[in-house]
Amino acid sequence: MKTLYRQFIIAILLIIACSIIVALFIANFFYLNVTKKESDLQHIEMAEEIIHVLESGHNVSSFDAYLQSIAKLGYQIAVIQQGAEPRFYGEPFEHNIFPEEAWHVVTEGEVFHGMNSFSSNFFMMGHFANNIENTVGIPFTVNDTEYGLFLRSNTKLLFSGIHMVLVGFVLTIAIISILGVLLLARQLTRPLAQLTEATKQLAKEDYSYTLDIERQDEIGQLASSFNAMQLQLQHNNLARKAFISNVSHDFQSPLMNIQGYAGLLQTEELKPAHAEYVSIIDQEAKRLSSLTRQLLLLTSLDQPSYPLKKTNYQLDEQLKEVILKYYWRLEEHNLDLSYQLTPVTIYADKELLTNVWDNLLSNAIKYNRPNGNIDVSLTVENSSITIQFNDTGIGINEEDMQHLFERFYRVDKARKRDGTGLGLSIVQQIIHLHDGDISVKSKASTGTTFTIKFHL
Ligand code: ADP
Numbered sequence: 001m002k003t004l005y006r007q008f009i010i011a012i013l014l015i016i017a018c019s020i021i022v023a024l025f026i027a028n029f030f031y032l033n034v035t036k037k038e039s040d041l042q043h044i045e046m047a048e049e050i051i052h053v054l055e056s057g058h059n060v061s062s063f064d065a066y067l068q069s070i071a072k073l074g075y076q077i078a079v080i081q082q083g084a085e086p087r088f089y090g091e092p093f094e095h096n097i098f099p100e101e102a103w104h105v106v107t108e109g110e111v112f113h114g115m116n117s118f119s120s121n122f123f124m125m126g127h128f129a130n131n132i133e134n135t136v137g138i139p140f141t142v143n144d145t146e147y148g149l150f151l152r153s154n155t156k157l158l159f160s161g162i163h164m165v166l167v168g169f170v171l172t173i174a175i176i177s178i179l180g181v182l183l184l185a186r187q188l189t190r191p192l193a194q195l196t197e198a199t200k201q202l203a204k205e206d207y208s209y210t211l212d213i214e215r216q217d218e219i220g221q222l223a224s225s226f227n228a229m230q231l232q233l234q235h236n237n238l239a240r241k242a243f244i245s246n247v248s249h250d251f252q253s254p255l256m257n258i259q260g261y262a263g264l265l266q267t268e269e270l271k272p273a274h275a276e277y278v279s280i281i282d283q284e285a286k287r288l289s290s291l292t293r294q295l296l297l298l299t300s301l302d303q304p305s306y307p308l309k310k311t312n313y314q315l316d317e318q319l320k321e322v323i324l325k326y327y328w329r330l331e332e333h334n335l336d337l338s339y340q341l342t343p344v345t346i347y348a349d350k351e352l353l354t355n356v357w358d359n360l361l362s363n364a365i366k367y368n369r370p371n372g373n374i375d376v377s378l379t380v381e382n383s384s385i386t387i388q389f390n391d392t393g394i395g396i397n398e399e400d401m402q403h404l405f406e407r408f409y410r411v412d413k414a415r416k417r418d419g420t421g422l423g424l425s426i427v428q429q430i431i432h433l434h435d436g437d438i439s440v441k442s443k444a445s446t447g448t449t450f451t452i453k454f455h456l
Contacts, residue, residue, distance in 0.1 A: 008185040040116035043136040047151045051140035078150040082106055091154045094130040105137040105148035112137030128155045191219050195226060207234040246408040250291055254284035294422040301429045308349045308433060316341035316378055322357040329365055339376040344385055352430045359423040360389040360450050368393035383456045390449040396442040404440060
């Protein structure tokens with residue numbers, strides 16, 4: 001696998017190599033066009049100083065001692081004269097054959113710019129070539145004899161003393177930089193490796209893997225988002241499991257009852273009680289069918305983009321229709337219902353909102369006390385519509401209020417009363433899909449008020 005770490009190191013090394021090559025080309029260009037010429041002129045100046053002393057000395061025998069001492073200062077010197085062997089001072093030249101032009105110094109009195117015209121195959125390495133060709137030469141005369149003085153700096157000395165310190169300095173910077181880059185690369189890739197491991201654990205439904213990443217940068221942000229996601233997934237997983245167990249429980253008990261009573265009906269001896277069994281089977285079958293309907297609705301509402309079928313219609317008329325539908329149940333429970341409905345047109349999904357009013361009204365009936373009251377109101381204010389369902393029922397205590405809109409939550413834990421615990425979560429979901437708000441106020445044994453607000 002191509003690890004990020006390896007790619008990072010290779011990229012850094014490539015960048016270093018490229019920068020060295022570019023720097024070499026630039027340095028070489030500068031050397032060829034500026035430094036070489038300047039070096040040649042500096043050496044000519046130095047040679048002129050030397051011959052000035054030689055020419056004013058009038059003493060050929062003192063040549064050697066003087067040039068020896070100059071050579072010791074870091075120069076390689078050669079002196080030629082026609083018909084005599086060349087004389088050399090200082091570090092010997094590797095190639096000490098004098099080219100044709102060099103002899104022109106003595107024969108024609110010309111200045112020899114060997115350093116400027118010297119070329120090397122490999123970049124500026126020519127600077128270090130220890131050749132006669134890589135010198136400057138100027139003519140001088142002592143006691144009417146023509147001489148040529150050739151000179152170049154002893155480059156071996158370049159690599160001593162302070163130059164070695166400078167080389168060490170550059171090398172240390174290079175080594176520390178490369179080590180720093182390696183360390184940085186590891187620092188950057190380590191949390192990614194941790195994140196990869198964490199995602200693998202997460203895929204195995206292990207939510208206990210903790211990330212040890214304390215950073216303030218983007219990787220730190222990624223790690224904290226990951227932690228938040230892990231928590232959310234853990235929560236979702238628990239909720240899913242609880243949901244499944246609730247669903248199976250709520251499906252199981254009516255099914256068992258249906259099976260049991262159906263079995264009893266098949267036996268001959270229990271004929272007188274048949275009517276009761278049939279009614280239980282009917283009740284349980286209804287409950288199962290309502291549970292399935294609610295579950296199906298919830299699942300479709302859960303889709304990220306539920307297609308709302310919005311139309312403009314009279315909300316007050318819709319509420320009246322729902323109230324009318326429940327008339328016989330109100331009678332049955334001996335409940336009084338009053339309503340004040342301000343006429344208003346709403347742009348909403350009519351079918352879904354019918355579900356909401358059905359749920360709230362059936363709850364107000366189901367959880368009311370005998371001879372209780374229910375009040376339904378619809379008011380329009382500025383840019384909002386408020387609908388309230390107020391009952392004088394059993395009420396809900398503080399603790400239960402926190403969980404009221406959770407799926408399958410029922411205050412009556414024994415599930416004695418008919419219900420699924422899904423109604424209010426469906427109501428809330430539908431209201432939110434319409435960008436509305438739902439709130440509840442309740443007092444145990446006194447009554448409950450559900451308030452829904454829509455923005456016009
Ligand atoms: P259910 O099908 O059990 O009625 P809901 O989601 O509609 O499910 O309601 C959840 C729980 O909230 C109910 O079990 C009930 O205990 C409580 N509840 C809902 N409406 C009222 C109300 N008007 N008065 C008292 N308690 C209520």
